[in-house]
Amino acid sequence: xxxxxxxxxxxxxxxxxxxxxxxxxxxxxxxxxxxxxxxxxxxxxxxxxxxxxxxxxxxxxxxxxxxxxxxxxxxxxxxxxxxxxxxxxxxxxxxxxxxxxxxxxxxxxxxxxxxxxxxxxxxxxxxxxxxxxxxxxxxxxxxxxxxxxxx
Amino acid sequence: xxxxxxxxxxxxxxxxxxxxxxxxxxxxxxxxxxxxxxxxxxxxxxxxxxxxxxxxxxxxxxxxxxxxxxxxxxxxxxxxxxxxxxxxxxxxxxxxxxxxxxxxxxxxxxxxxxxxxxxxxxxxxxxxxxxxxxxxxxxxxxxxxxxxxxx
DNA sequence: ACAAATAACTTGTATAATGCAAGTGATTAC
DNA sequence: GTAATCACTTGCATTATACAAGTTATTTGT
Numbered sequence: 470x471x472x473x474x475x476x477x478x479x480x481x482x483x484x485x486x487x488x489x490x491x492x493x494x495x496x497x498x499x500x501x502x503x504x505x506x507x508x509x510x511x512x513x514x515x516x517x518x519x520x521x522x523x524x525x526x527x528x529x530x531x532x533x534x535x536x537x538x539x540x541x542x543x544x545x546x547x548x549x550x551x552x553x554x555x556x557x558x559x560x561x562x563x564x565x566x567x568x569x570x571x572x573x574x575x576x577x578x579x580x581x582x583x584x585x586x587x588x589x590x591x592x593x594x595x596x597x598x599x600x601x602x603x604x605x606x607x608x609x610x611x612x613x614x615x616x617x618x619x620x
Numbered sequence: 621x622x623x624x625x626x627x628x629x630x631x632x633x634x635x636x637x638x639x640x641x642x643x644x645x646x647x648x649x650x651x652x653x654x655x656x657x658x659x660x661x662x663x664x665x666x667x668x669x670x671x672x673x674x675x676x677x678x679x680x681x682x683x684x685x686x687x688x689x690x691x692x693x694x695x696x697x698x699x700x701x702x703x704x705x706x707x708x709x710x711x712x713x714x715x716x717x718x719x720x721x722x723x724x725x726x727x728x729x730x731x732x733x734x735x736x737x738x739x740x741x742x743x744x745x746x747x748x749x750x751x752x753x754x755x756x757x758x759x760x761x762x763x764x765x766x767x768x769x770x771x
Numbered sequence: 772a773c774a775a776a777t778a779a780c781t782t783g784t785a786t787a788a789t790g791c792a793a794g795t796g797a798t799t800a801c
Numbered sequence: 802g803t804a805a806t807c808a809c810t811t812g813c814a815t816t817a818t819a820c821a822a823g824t825t826a827t828t829t830g831t
Contacts, residue, residue: 481722481729482650482715483668492641492789499633509808517634520790525809547798547807556725563721564633566713571632574707578632643818660779671819676780698778698827 493527507550540610565592644678658701691761716743
């Protein structure tokens, strides 16, 4: 029935779990993707209660892996703005399926109206909206970046 | 790890990560769902190299959570057969999206032809096949169970 | 029938990851 | 200029995982 072609290190599930096979990484992604959080303090405020050292570690690792990007905050010299990259946004289908599963399997689960609608509509519209929003934010931050860089 | 710190959290992502937010749980699910593995020794043989105590722990937890079920092996009194429950099979869309992501983001990733085809075809056919296969196996094992139970 | 091998674990211990509290250094507010 | 704040870092306690060895019931070989 099954060949053992994919039992080696090239199993995509295994590769994926190298990146987000832990308790916190996908929660940071969730905050970025669906809850509009962008700053360290906002991630810290999520009520799962991530430890500050773990958050710092995950932000570093996600940057190294190219899933998020860090920009200086145009509004404040002591904060930074984190954004998902294209690669990071590519986790959207996984996140959506995880949320769907959570909703199906636990009646206590609740999501934003935005996500609720996305789920009912198949998810494509929200994905497109997130992509456009992301491009807009990135453009604004890069504009700021070159503006302040040229001073 | 999978403590329920999450008593008051209604976020489905967070609820989901209570169940499978670790390095090993989804690999066991993968083995059951896509690689036809059913026995302790088969899970141990996966190339990722899970520790024996961790495997035992995850099998227990998955049982408690109702994602897998344990049956006596009709062929051997010292082995058991593990099967996904309906609930466990309900993780299929997540697993498929994770595999898709792995394939998209890492060119080294390889899957069985079966899974490759499932991905190209949208995934519904393989899901149906897995469901039917699962029902057949469960029926066979339950038949054995009552047959041997009546001796 | 009996010894050896095997499957499926359990137990003990070393190591790595995480949680928690306190500290640091650069802003920013007063 | 001083105090408060933010985004971390550091140190230490706790927890999870890795690794190795042991255990028990079963099965295999002779």
